[in-house]
Amino acid sequence: MFPFKTSFTLDRKISKPLYLQLSNQFIQLIKEQKLPPKTKLPGSRTLAELLNIHRKTVVASYDELILQGWIESVAKKGTFVHSNLPLLHQTEFSKSNFTSEKQKTGFFFYKNEVFTSKNIIKDEAVMYLNDGVSDGRLTPIEEIARTYRRITNKKNVFNHLGYNSPYGNEKLRGVLVNYLNETRGLQVAKENVLITRGSQMGIWLSSQLLLKKGDVIVTGETNYASATTTFKNQQAIIKIVEVDENGIVTDNIEAICKKQQIKAVYVTSHHHHPTTVTLSAERRIHLLNLSTQYNFAIIEDDYDYDFNYNHAPILPLKSHDTNGNVIYIGSVCKTVAPVFRVGYLIASKEFVDEAASRRKIVDRQGDELLELTFADFIHSGDLDRHIRKVMKIYKQRRDLFCNLFSKELNAFFQFEKPKGGMAIWAILNKKYSWKQVVKEAQKHKLIIGDFNRYDMGNLKHNGIRIGFASYTEAEIYELIFRFKKTMFAIKDSL
Structure with missing residues (x-):
């Protein structure tokens, strides 16, 4: 006899109705x-008395279970676990296999060794190095929230709650055209703009359209790791060329073009990622001429155009592109806060049309209300005001960080004070290794992360990017202090 009285636990304090609690527990037992197939269940009155609940609760539960197909009612005989219910094959539960059951699948799926990711569990006592991100605490959240509320309070807001264009919100595309034409010297129309969920989506879409197995793409010998990973995922052949103080060496690109067909060049022209150098005017013109002569695309990732401390921003390659060879990618995520996934891909109309079709497969559309919010945020001048505000703060942080880094860690690192951006490129003295530094830094509650991503070409340059923009002045002092303790501990141990 099954112990119905002791097999159910019902809680009147939680919001879930009692009949659903009872139903779910019946399902679990089945x-x-x-409770195997054909098991007879107690009558509604009997079970109600056993569990001290109202008979109507049992009736409602049985009705739910019948509707879901777990039990069946047989006229003049009673209620039974459904006779045609197959047995569910399960591994016998034990505490020892609980974790593995949650982490492993019961089927085969394809893995890609190109992708690696580690979840970082944040600890307030620990400081984390980043490679140059904005400070979320400076985000104009009140202005953004106020704009969002105003949009959602409009009578026509329901027009934006359904399926809309994979190209992105029409108003934002129009606002971006005006904004980018004015601030970056572009000469584009709305048809040239695809709204994305950040720069990485733009890179991915571009790689989908440009690269197949065996196609050649050129990058710098140091390069943005996520872009390199994206191209590897397409099974493209990546040709790396030198990067010096004037950016990617275009003579090397020309030498490759004379030997074989290339499909694209990926470049972070404004502040090369990761070294922060700017592509010179001479090389910009050379690269554009090469793209026309050899018919390849230039993927221009302009990830931090807005942050320049010593001079006005240098206009992007796209502003000089008259032949439709440049795919220009950017975002407002890094300028405002990474959580706002609003970016853009700008290219010829036929490329944008194809990218929109491809985007539709994995991401039907963006967040229409968020895109409307940023259309107003940009159009009203709030974005420019935010940029002017944080520029002053980031410049002060850059100066303090670089001065302290040079003063306290000069014996261990070589670096140049960057003219813009949100990070420095620090080269560790070859007497030491980043593996040593990472291990020792953990003892001082300083997490450095995956340093290998800065040397995917295996050049042994011993450099990494270290961001400064997201730390307050007090945090910069503390960060340098922990770094100093780390380095001197390593030095003393040698």
Whole structure:
């Protein structure tokens, strides 16, 4: 005889109705084969008395279970676990296999060794190095929230709650055209703009359209790791060329073009990622001429155009592109806060049309209300005001960080004070290794992360990017202090 009285636990304090609690527990008992097919269940009055609940609760539960197909009612005989219910094959539960059951699948799926990711569990006592991100605490959240509320309070807001264009919100595309034409010297129309969920989506879409197995793409010998990973995922052949103080060496690109067909060049022209150098005017013109002569695309990732401390921003390659060879990618995520996934891909109309079709497969459309919010945020001048505000703060942080880094860690690192951006490029003295530094830094509650991503070409340059923009002045002092303790501990141990 099954112990119905002791097999159910019902809680009147939680919001879930009692009949659903009872139904779910019945289902679990059936799945665990404790109530096998054809098992007769107690009558509604009997079970109600056993569990001290109202008979209507049992009736409602039985009705739900019948509707879901777990039990069946047989006229003049009673209620039974459904006779045609197959047994569910399950591994016998034990505490020892609980974790593995949650982490492993019961089927085969394809893995890609190109992708690696580690979840970082944040600890307030620990400081984390980043490679140059904005400070979320400076985000004009009140202005953005106020704009969002105003949009959602409009009578026509329901027009934006359904399926809309994969190209992105029409108003934002129009606002971006005006904004980018004015601030970056572009000469584009709305048809040239695809709204994305950040720069990485733009890179991915571009690689989907440009690259197949065996196609050649050129990058710098140091390069943005996520872009390199994206191109590897397409099974493209990546040709790396030198990067010096004037940016990617275009003579090397020309030498490759004379030997074989290339499909694209990926470049972070404004502040090369990761070294922060700017592509010179001479090389910009050379690269554009090469793209026309050899018919390849230039993927221009302009990830931090807005942050320049010593001079006005240098206009992007796209502003000089008259032949439709440049795919220009950017975002407002890094300028405002990474959580706002609003970016853009700008290219010829036929490329944008194809990218929109490809985007539709994995991401039907963006967040229409968020895109409307940023259309107003940009159009009203709030974005420019935010940029002017944080520029002053980031410049002060850059100066303090670089001065302290040079003063306290000069014996261990070589670096140049960057003219713009949100990070420095620090080269560790070859007497030491980043593996040593990472291990020792953990003892001082300083997490450095995956340093290998800065040397995917295996050049042994011993450099990494270290961001400064997201730390307050007090945090910069503390960061340098922990770094100093780390380096001197390593030095003393040698």
